[in-house]
Amino acid sequence: MTTIAFYGSSLLSSYWNGAATYYRGLIRDLAGRGWRTTFYEPDAFDRQQHRDIDPPDWAEVRVYPATEAAAASVIAEAARADVVVKASGVGVFDDLLLSGLARAARPDAVRLFWDVDAPATLSEMRASPDHPLRRILPELDLVLTYGGGPPVVAAYEGFGAHRCIPVYNALDPDTHHPVPADPRFAADLAFLGNRLPDREARVRDFFLDAAARLPERRFLLGGNGWEPRDLPANVRHIGHVPTRDHNAFNGSATAVLNIARDSMAATGWSPATRVFEAAGAGACLITDAWTGLEMFLKADEEVLVARDGAEVAAQVAALTPGRARAIGEAGRRRILAEHTYARRGAQVDAILRDALAARRARSVA
Missing domain, CATH: 3.40.50.2000 (Glycogen Phosphorylase B;)
Structure with a gap:
């Protein structure tokens, strides 16, 4: 060996x-x-x-x-x-x-x-x-x-x-796959990521700004380092989410948000593990825009793309359960076929x- x-x-x-x-x-x-x-x-x-x-x-x-x-x-x-x-x-x-x-x-x-x-x-x-x-x-x-x-x-x-x-x-389909929805993670939009210096501003732009624009919607934030007092009232922070709960986290919200760190967004061709975990769970993924995305998922069919918080909010506001389900299923098929x-x-x-x-x-x- x-x-x-x-x-x-x-x-x-x-x-x-x-x-x-x-x-x-x-x-x-x-x-x-x-x-x-x-x-x-x-x-x-x-x-x-x-x-x-x-x-x-x-x-x-x-x-x-x-x-x-x-x-x-x-x-x-x-x-x-x-x-x-x-x-x-x-x-x-x-x-x-x-x-x-x-x-x-x-x-x-x-x-x-x-x-x-x-x-x-x-x-x-x-x-x-x-x-x-x-x-x-x-x-x-x-x-x-x-x-x-x-x-x-x-x-x-x-x-x-x-x-x-x-x-x-x-994607490892044995580890990340669809599971029944869990009420602990119910939300209109969920984001999972630690608070890091080269991602914080983008999280505020894409996630917290979107939440502020949609006060009647539910937003869920997972990850370390976030202070609840700094968040809009409709954002619920749950701290570290262990990998055993990632499938439920990704599969329980209407949509899941991916936000690249500053350097990876600027470089392109840098999908985070979260992209594949979410797609594997059948989640409807909304991602910030970055060069090379089409190598992994097709915009508007297998993933939704936004350039700022206003566009994230517009995507969430327009998203129906049926369309979210269709995008999640299409994304999962693509990832299973090409990116395991x-x-x-x-x-x-x-x-x-x-x-x-x-x-x-x-x-x-």
């Missing part, structure tokens, strides 16, 4: 960790293709106190203390793996992991950086000529990204990456096997 040492934020917890669904979908599918992944995650940011899955049978999870000594210890274990992955946004000793893993990997092992927030990472590299990733890129076999399309590929290759390939978010983790897993499997063959050929030569 071919092995992967994967160093990321968390596989076990989605708490302040939007990449959890992405990691789970890909690693689970790769397990069925003959890959055995050991996922290394630090005990940090209270994530272990907010686990929403048990350790799975399709991966080994190693939780290590958030100390420099512990990080050095797990870095040494990379020498056992055929593929060594450093993901962005671990949050603890990222620079140490990045440089250490490149050195610890065997000569015949594939080394790659997996960026789950490419717009932010690229912005940091542009601002810092001595950024650790800029120095290490020539030593890596490839960069995989959570999204970003042609602009991200061009930027990474411009910084010296040998190859950069987007591996987009997707089975498809993404096949893509990554081919990428990694080609990279391994090339790496081994070079090491023999």
